[in-house]
Amino acid sequence: MKKWKAIVSVIIVFLLGAAAGGLVTQKVYQQRMGNFFRNEPKMMREFIVMRLGRELHLDPAQMEQLRTIVRETHAQIRDVRRQFRPQIEEILEHSQERIRAILRPDQRETYERIIAERRNRRMGRENNQ
Numbered sequence: 344m345k346k347w348k349a350i351v352s353v354i355i356v357f358l359l360g361a362a363a364g365g366l367v368t369q370k371v372y373q374q375r376m377g378n379f380f381r382n383e384p385k386m387m388r389e390f391i392v393m394r395l396g397r398e399l400h401l402d403p404a405q406m407e408q409l410r411t412i413v414r415e416t417h418a419q420i421r422d423v424r425r426q427f428r429p430q431i432e433e434i435l436e437h438s439q440e441r442i443r444a445i446l447r448p449d450q451r452e453t454y455e456r457i458i459a460e461r462r463n464r465r466m467g468r469e470n471n472q
Contacts, residue, residue, distance in 0.1 A: 388413045392413055
């Protein structure tokens with residue numbers, strides 16, 4: 344009987360360790376991918392450079408030229424986005440007003456919180472670029 348309890352205990356500890364490891368791995372993955380796509384334009388640029396460098400077998404001089412091209416392209420895209428930002432904001436504000444009109448007061452509170460969170464994330468992204 345004692346042997347059976349020891350075996351079950353070991354199996355339970357093993358399963359709990361595996362579950363904990365899986366959860367930690369998932370959280371780390373979600374965080375890294377979230378940072379990669381939302382908050383780290385430099386990481387995104389370096390990913391592009393490294394992938395193209397590996398697939399095209401670029402030499403160090405070509406890698407530096409590629410980094411410059413990718414950095415300049417990112418800056419140009421950022422400038423275009425800033426140019427059209429006022430128009431986009433106007434469209435979004437109009438859409439938000441229409442949504443507010445169909446919500447109950449309790450839903451409006453939640454909606455305002457969602458809008459504020461998105462605005463804060465967007466401002467963070469713009470500051471990182």
